[in-house]
Amino acid sequence: MKRIGVFVYGAVAYAVFFATFLYAIGFVGGFVVPKSIDSAPTSPLAQALLVNALLLGVFALQHSVMARPAFKRLLTRFVPEPAERSTYVLASSLALIALFAFWQPIGGVVWDVQDPVWRAVLHGLFAFGWGLVLVTTFIINHFDLFGLRQVWLYLRGRPYTRLAFVTPGPYRLVRHPLYVGWFFAFWATPTMTAAHLFFAVATTAYILVAIRLEERDLTAEHGASYTDYRRRVPMLIPRLSRRRPGIGQPKPTAA
Numbered sequence: 361m362k363r364i365g366v367f368v369y370g371a372v373a374y375a376v377f378f379a380t381f382l383y384a385i386g387f388v389g390g391f392v393v394p395k396s397i398d399s400a401p402t403s404p405l406a407q408a409l410l411v412n413a414l415l416l417g418v419f420a421l422q423h424s425v426m427a428r429p430a431f432k433r434l435l436t437r438f439v440p441e442p443a444e445r446s447t448y449v450l451a452s453s454l455a456l457i458a459l460f461a462f463w464q465p466i467g468g469v470v471w472d473v474q475d476p477v478w479r480a481v482l483h484g485l486f487a488f489g490w491g492l493v494l495v496t497t498f499i500i501n502h503f504d505l506f507g508l509r510q511v512w513l514y515l516r517g518r519p520y521t522r523l524a525f526v527t528p529g530p531y532r533l534v535r536h537p538l539y540v541g542w543f544f545a546f547w548a549t550p551t552m553t554a555a556h557l558f559f560a561v562a563t564t565a566y567i568l569v570a571i572r573l574e575e576r577d578l579t580a581e582h583g584a585s586y587t588d589y590r591r592r593v594p595m596l597i598p599r600l601s602r603r604r605p606g607i608g609q610p611k612p613t614a615a
């Protein structure tokens with residue numbers, strides 16, 4: 361019974377995440393959803409900035425604190441270990457749902473591209489960003505990142521195996537392709553409002569901090585193979601020229 365309960369919990373958390381992800385595309389892109397990041401302002405500027413900063417702060421805090429190994433150890437005193445990732449996913453989705461619900465549009469156009477070709481290019485980059493985020497989750501392991509693999513293995517009575525450190529496809533170009541996808545998704549818009557800019561700047565700052573924390577954990581977990589990868593592959597911006605042989609490669613050790 362406990363295994364079934366944990367699996368159902370994980371499946372519900374995944375369904376909530378997926379609906380939230382789809383809603384986020386409409387929220388940032390300004391289509392389909394009733395209120396988007398760029399809707400008309402409804403409250404005074406200072407109040408809107410304060411509320412939005414709080415909403416982003418709650419998401420950042422939840423996301424970073426719950427991702428740290430020490431917090432995971434604490435959480436698994438109260439939640440079965442196979443459900444830990446699903447709990448993280450559910451909490452992240454709830455923080456995002458609160459952001460969608462209480463977001464205060466600010467109005468004010470920062471840039472507005474009218475040329476149809478450039479509008480199409482920006483829409484294309486927006487779609488590329490979301491696509492890159494989704495594809496990258498599958499490269500790492502989509503179902504592990506969102507907790508389904510953990511509850512499925514538990515349901516089948518199999519032990520959890522940690523994911524290998526992988527560097528295929530976009531991970532050969534940059535160390536954080538998923539975050540690059542977020543940058544495209546948040547910055548590529550033909551019409552940038554003040555609220556959208558606030559969101560893009562805040563999330564960019566947050567991602568830069570999150571990378572430091574994530575890389576600290578990855579170094580602790582994978583040791584020399586991660587520090588070597590870090591030396592060879594740039595963080596976010598691919599190198600334009602091919603690397604000269606030997607540059608940035610680990611030095612050969614004396615026999």
Ligand SMILES: C[S@@+](CC[C@H](N)C(=O)[O-])C[C@H]1O[C@@H](n2cnc3c(N)ncnc32)[C@H](O)[C@@H]1O
Pocket residue numbers: 496500523524525526527531535536537538539540574578
């Ligand atoms: C939301 S994903 C973001 C991954 C990466 N920072 C990116 O932008 O593509 C975060 C999780 O991916 C894991 N991760 C990061 N790089 C990885 C890699 N090259 N192979 C496997 N897992 C990785 C981290 O340990 C963390 O649990």
